[in-house]
Amino acid sequence: MRIISGTYKRRRVVAPKNLPVRPTTDMAKESLFNILNNLYYFDDISVLDLFSGTGNISYEFASRGTETIISVDQNHNCIKFINETSEALEMPIQTIKSDVFKFLEKAKIQSDIIFADPPYNFSVEQFSKIPELIFSNDLLLENGMLILEHSKHTDLSNLTHFNYSKSYGGNVFSFFQIT
Secondary structure (H helix, E strand, O other): OEOOOOOOOOOEOOOOOOOOOOOOOHHHHHHHHHHHHOOOOHHHOEEEEEOOOOOHHHHHHHHOOOOEEEEEEOOHHHHHHHHHHHHHOOOOEEEEEOOHHHHHHHOOOOEEEEEEOOOOOOOHHHHHHHHHHHHHOOOEEEEEEEEEEEEOOOOOOOOOOEEEEEEEOOEEEEEEOOO
């Protein structure tokens, strides 16, 4: 994977092969950040990266100047890799090793952007728990946005606070906001 823009533009980050991950493709990530670039000043926001895996999305935000980034994943090796990479690149990424659903039930932090990239084989019911917990626990700041990445075979348009979705190959980003 590579960092698309910012301080570490074009920097390749090579994750160990034993991580149970499916990193967001460069094409999809670039398209997502083009959307976000028109909505936010990256150095003024806070980001919560759920199911963070390799940290791909967190690195992109950090490279673009975001200084408050929390990455949550339950896999010890993923958290270790994010810690090692963010330390080597001097990125301000805080990691939390936790089951995402348990984390969301207890979290007291608010963020401008919450990005979640759960396993593509989640059921719609499992996906629906993510916005449900985020909105019921008031985890987004005013004008904040939840972005759920999922397969093109999953339709989340009936979930509460769904705003719109964008498709890039087999990847879909669904955007949720209080309107």
